[in-house]
Amino acid sequence: MYQGSRLNREFFTRDVLEVAPSLPGKLLCVSGSNSNVGRYMITEVEAYRGEEDEACHACRGRTTRNEIMYHTGGFIYMYFIYGMYWMLNIVAAEKGIPQAVLIRGIKGFNGPGKLTKHLNLDGSYYGEDICESGRIWVEDHGIKVDIAKGKRIGINYAGSYWRDIEWRYYVR
């Protein structure tokens, strides 16, 4: 079976506006408890970019929850929302710059809450290094996809500039 190349530190330490649009078409790989590996094509992501971004969790500075966003790119930021759902994010940029990509959809399971539930991703993945981890990583299989972009979802509390900026990228 063809093994794609694993995305490395160099890939994730770029600015989130470079990392996010290059993720749709890549394969999210998760090692199950039975040691089988599931591979799922990423179909939709959103970029959250620094303390100035009013929709970013780091917009009010560093907290216990968003601490990992300040690490160098490639670490996983998981958080629990609405009492039910885990959200999967991958940290981007250099150390000290809080940026992350929210994985909103994979082929067959669109919706950030649905995909984490299906893949059994929870808080135990918080801080996992997606460049080195044995249970979650991302591969490039050379799949070419047509990327579209639009406004981010569910951030109506943010000011109009941040609410309307088109930082959601998805497979057309």
Add this chain to the structure above:
DNA sequence: TCAGTGATTAGG
């Protein structure tokens, strides 16, 4: 449109 559901956060 709206409720479910509980961690996180700011503020006393």
Add this chain to the structure above:
DNA sequence: CTAATCACTGAG
């Protein structure tokens, strides 16, 4: 300690 909030989902 309290109360408000929330990068969602599914039902009506």
